[in-house]
Amino acid sequence: MTDFRQQALDYHAKPVPGKISIELTKPAETSKDLALAYSPGVAEPVRAIAENPDDVYRYTAKGNMVAVISNGTAILGLGNLGPLASKPVMEGKALLFKRFAGLDSIDIEVKHRTTQDFINTVANIADTFGGINLEDIKAPECFEIEQALIERCDIPVFHDDQHGTAIVTAAGLLNALEIRNKSLEDAKIVCMGAGAAAIACMELLIKCGAQRENIYMLDSKGVIHTRRDDLNQYKQLFANNTDKRTLQEVIEGADIFVGVSGPDLFGAEDLRLMAENPVVFACSNPDPEIRPELALATRSDVIMATGRSDYPNQVNNVLCFPFMFRGALDVRASAINDEMKLAAVEAIRQLAKEPVSAEVVKAAGAEKLEFGPEYIIPKPIDPRLCARVAKAVAEAAVASGVARIDLPANYMQS
Numbered sequence: 001m002t003d004f005r006q007q008a009l010d011y012h013a014k015p016v017p018g019k020i021s022i023e024l025t026k027p028a029e030t031s032k033d034l035a036l037a038y039s040p041g042v043a044e045p046v047r048a049i050a051e052n053p054d055d056v057y058r059y060t061a062k063g064n065m066v067a068v069i070s071n072g073t074a075i076l077g078l079g080n081l082g083p084l085a086s087k088p089v090m091e092g093k094a095l096l097f098k099r100f101a102g103l104d105s106i107d108i109e110v111k112h113r114t115t116q117d118f119i120n121t122v123a124n125i126a127d128t129f130g131g132i133n134l135e136d137i138k139a140p141e142c143f144e145i146e147q148a149l150i151e152r153c154d155i156p157v158f159h160d161d162q163h164g165t166a167i168v169t170a171a172g173l174l175n176a177l178e179i180r181n182k183s184l185e186d187a188k189i190v191c192m193g194a195g196a197a198a199i200a201c202m203e204l205l206i207k208c209g210a211q212r213e214n215i216y217m218l219d220s221k222g223v224i225h226t227r228r229d230d231l232n233q234y235k236q237l238f239a240n241n242t243d244k245r246t247l248q249e250v251i252e253g254a255d256i257f258v259g260v261s262g263p264d265l266f267g268a269e270d271l272r273l274m275a276e277n278p279v280v281f282a283c284s285n286p287d288p289e290i291r292p293e294l295a296l297a298t299r300s301d302v303i304m305a306t307g308r309s310d311y312p313n314q315v316n317n318v319l320c321f322p323f324m325f326r327g328a329l330d331v332r333a334s335a336i337n338d339e340m341k342l343a344a345v346e347a348i349r350q351l352a353k354e355p356v357s358a359e360v361v362k363a364a365g366a367e368k369l370e371f372g373p374e375y376i377i378p379k380p381i382d383p384r385l386c387a388r389v390a391k392a393v394a395e396a397a398v399a400s401g402v403a404r405i406d407l408p409a410n411y412m413q414s
């Protein structure tokens with residue numbers, strides 16, 4: 001067993017199994033404490049909430065609580081390994097919610113027969129939480145699930161692999177292109193993968209200025225083109241009217257490669273075919289479509305990013321989802337809309353251009369972090385992310401009319 005593998009297993013096993021626990025926020029030492037916390041005192045908030053449902057935010061933990069919900073059908077890039085095996089990832093997302101945004105979070109792994117069963121299960125428990133983060137649910141079911149839950153729930157429902165990934169990818173790409181003096185409007189883009197992350201990333205890039213006809217998307221059967229008759233409705237939106245059928249054909253002259261598919265699917269020969277100063281986001285986890293070592297040995301002009309913490313330029317939805325929910329919950333947003341997503345893109349992107357503190361540089365294990373090819377996007381450990389992204393998101397929620405309360409006074413002013 002490799003040293004790192006054993007370290008990862010030990011980290012999860014010791015000193016207690018798993019990564020999260022629940023702690024109390026009120027004293028529960030004396031009989032008086034218990035009389036307030038439980039019977040008879042607990043009856044008072046029960047009556048208050050029955051009379052005025054909004055009081056649930058006043059008297060319970062709902063307003064600071066996010067459920068991380070999965071069925072384990074697309075666990076990272078490991079595939080459909082089922083709900084139980086997805087639990088370490090979901091506990092990991094809960095850890096990140098708490099660590100980076102102070103949000104309480106609990107993982108829920110759902111075993112189900114039909115898509116409708118899954119939707120019903122989540123919709124029926126949704127009132128417990130302030131928000132629902134859907135995670136690692138494969139396409140195309142994820143699209144139907146998210147849409148149905150958005151319609152049935154009055155709290156934010158956000159499929160992280162779609163929109164969290166898309167927001168961070170857009171922020172990173174816009175910065176990478178700026179560094180290379182290229183524009184998204186003119187960029188030729190190859191997207192490997194046509195699932196949850198891929199479809200959402202490309203849709204958001206189009207909202208940021210990319211041209212749909214400049215996007216070549218591939219699934220496990222090759223290029224998605226207009227003559228294929230095996231495309232679901234989501235892939236059809238990316239069917240390119242082209243004679244090109246293979247990765248090698250579409251990658252020639254491409255400015256951008258986005259990989260949200262699986263490990264080692266993009267080779268050195270493919271990278272050599274790209275345009276000058278290419279941008280490669282190999283985002284599959286844990287193993288990227290191409291290793292940074294190989295990419296950088298193949299071409300010195302490449303801007304390279306992965307989804308991993310152990311290389312420069314981590315393009316990973318952790319840069320978004322904790323702060324997206326922080327902002328949304330703090331103004332009790334009923335949903336997460338495009339205005340909030342675009343506000344997050346801009347906030348993440350602009351922070352990368354500011355000087356970084358010595359503590360963050362040290363914690364990142366870097367010698368320096370300055371806006372450029374090896375630092376296109378902030379580090380998740382940068383404490384300014386929470387304030388910047390949550391504030392931008394909360395303000396956008398208020399401006400776009402989905403907030404149910406105003407921004408708290410002096411919100412996120414440090």
Ligand SMILES: NC(=O)C1=CN([C@@H]2O[C@H](COP(=O)(O)OP(=O)(O)OC[C@H]3O[C@@H](n4cnc5c(N)ncnc54)[C@H](OP(=O)(O)O)[C@@H]3O)[C@@H](O)[C@H]2O)C=CC1
Nearest residue numbers: 076077139194195196197219220260261284285307316317
């Ligand atoms: N860095 C980050 O923040 C994130 C990274 N990801 C990564 O993206 C990947 C996909 O996740 P997600 O979208 O949720 O999963 P989905 O299951 O929804 O999609 C997977 C897609 O990959 C495609 N694919 C599989 N093999 C190949 C291949 N050989 N060539 C081209 N395409 C292929 C599938 O094709 P088909 O449709 O034919 O089955 C499918 O379209 C994972 O590796 C995941 O770790 C995801 C979210 C966030």
Ligand SMILES: CC(=O)C(=O)O
Nearest residue numbers: 076077161285316317
């Ligand atoms: C990062 C993430 O959510 C994924 O790889 O699925």
Ligand SMILES: [Mg+2]
Nearest residue numbers: 076135136161
């Ligand atoms: Mg995921």
